[in-house]
Amino acid sequence: MGYVAVKGGANAINNSVLMYKNRRLVDGEDIEVEKIKTNMRPLINQVMSEASFYDRDTAAFAIKQAEGNMEEAVFLMRAHRSTLPRLYYSTITDTREMFVERRVSASFKDIPGGQILGASPDFTHRLLDDALKEVADGPSQEIDYKEIPFNYDLNKLPKVIDYLEKEGLFIREPENNDEPDDITKKTIEFPSTRSQRLQGLTRGQTGAVTSLGYAEIRGYGIASHPNIGECRVGQQPVCVDFEDGYGEYFIGDYEMTEIDGFMPDLDEDQDEDMHIKIGYGLVFGQNETKAIAMSVLDYSLEHPKNGVATSDDEFVLYHIDSVESTGFISHLKLPHYVTFQSKLDRMRQGRESK
């Protein structure tokens, strides 16, 4: 049987696209991109992180076009990103310079600078709030602001690991300034490098990273409960250097979430002093669950165990990318007439030969 080219369906396809584009306007009002930007911050954070492309306006725009569909919004962001030139690489950016807006430790009560809760849903009741059915003009209740003495600058807040280092419980590795690999320029080869793993994890699909991180600690990998040494969320300054002799140039502050996860020491030698080991998570925007899961997977990939899927870099990194996984799964519903017919032909021939 040869291939037979067919055509048709153009009208149906055009109408399908039109129906899709018009659907959100049929039963209600259009919504401004600005409203998405201000009302759906966590969704924007997830889209930017999974797209590996930080711009709140573009993310809000993509969410509107995708009707709130995460995978579509991430796809739109990645596609848009591919139309833009990469003009610069930033100088080395360190979260020690982050303007901290939230910083908690689940491991130590008393940390230098204290526990700063910031804005978080952690302590809210998960009950639907009827008041939100109405459009509010402003906050229903204001904070009663008081002067609070504080001996630190929020953009120079010490890290918890600095405190542990002073006690000899954490050994700081010497600075490694090797240029990182870039998985958007060169496909990952296995075994992967550390920079490839961290880049793959930070742009992974939030749900996939979280699920695999959960599996890792629930019983398939380190099978142990890590402690979050530090969770910090804040505004991270980013600079570039044109190397024109005039020094660095500031471009902007970008919200990020960083996790230092204290992990069980899998290389533990009973004869040596024990030290705290870290699994590291860092993502665009405020997305603590993903950053924690990233820290778990970072540690499991750095300390692989035989037969454990979540410590297999190929298994983890090839399956957590939103565009790749949703794209492949989703394409299965598109016409495969020829390939399926050839399968049927083989089955029929097999039956006849019996």
Next chain:
Amino acid sequence: MDRKEWSALIARYGRQEALEFYEKNKETLDFDVISGPELGLTMVKMREHAQNSLFYIGEVLITETKIRNQEDVGVGLIKGEDYEFSLSMAFIDLCFKLNEFQNDLNVLLNKLKETEKESVKAHTNKILQTKVSFDMMND
């Protein structure tokens, strides 16, 4: 004040002032626009703290403009999409390189430094309202 400091001050607190500075002085300085304002990306290189190595977290959207006066090039980089601001920043960068309008720029930057001081103080105090006081919990 080095370039990192003045560019941060203006980017964070001085958009309107930068646009006004450009409008006021653009006719008195010869320059050609080499490129932009146009959108582009900057890949952000991070230091991680588990092993102190480097990795890329992702790209950020920027608007870039380049202008020239003979051999000197002024560059304006701004977070997100903001063509006017990017052009104004390129003009200010060129002014610093040519030592032009230094008094005006110093006045502008000193004013923005005050704005920064007040803004950081207010923002810090706002954040600190959520700082846990364990002493109070024991009362």
